[in-house]
Amino acid sequence: MTVKALSIAGFDPSGGAGVLADIKTFASMGVYGVSVVTALTAQNTTSVRDVFSIPSDFVTEQLNTIFDDIKINSAKTGMLYEAEVVLAVAKALSARPEIKTVVDPVMSASSGETLLKQGAAKLLVMELFPIAHLVTPNAVEASILTGVTIADLASMKEAAKKIAGLGPQNVLVKGGHMEGDDVTDVLYADGEFFKFRKKRINTPHTHGTGCALSAAITAALALGADIVTAVETAEKFMEKALQGAFPVGSGPGSVDHMAWMRGGG
Secondary structure (H helix, E strand, C coil): CHHHHHHHHEECCCCCCHHHHHHHHHCCCCEEEEEEEEEEEEEECCCCEEEECHHHHHHHHHHHHHCCCCCCCCCEECCCCCCCHHHHHHHHHHHHCEEEEECCCCCCCCCCECCCCHHHHHHHHHHHHCCEEEEECCCHHHHHCCCCCCCCCHHHHHHHHHHHHHCCCCEEEECCCCCCCCCEEEEEECEEEEEEEEEEECCCCCCCCCHHHHHHHHHHHHHCCCHHHHHHHHHHHHHHHHHCCCCCCCCCCEECCHHHHHHCC
């Protein structure tokens, strides 16, 4: 594991999402993972009961401590929660443009709890999007960001192009929240659209799918892949992960982050 990826995200003690999911994904893909924690959650498979935001100055201290010692090949952001944390992360990453950053604009938990405050959402767009190599909203998040009602491929493309206008180099709009037997994700990169379509895997255990996908893209970028290949690799990673998804508690369980490694991906 000579390449290293950084997860900047919240801590989910149930292990399905956040930094724990990211680190497992990095490891499965042969990338050494390091992390900076932005928030602690009291969370299980059924709900997020409480959130404790890490003070922004301590987030900065974590970031600087990592960057002072370890060469980071790529990074991803997940749950940031507070406006001050968004600013701290944006400041640290903007000073290091050589790091390819994937921004997963985590706004709410699958169970409905808010994971990004309203003021923080505006700053995420203003401060982090312009320095992002890729932004990975799901259909709901893309609709919130653009005002586009996403119901089909055309509206996904429209939203992706509008988000690209906010500054990121590339945009991936994920279609997992949409109805249908197939799932289509749309990548807008270098002025072109790329479609990634696959059969929907029938499982209730989908906790943390967004974290795993963005982490897999981050790992592939760390390994030197171009953006289209990185997304294509991550899509294959997620197919294996969802095929092996399993129950953890009484709510939606976790995808199998280690399936890629076991399957010789």
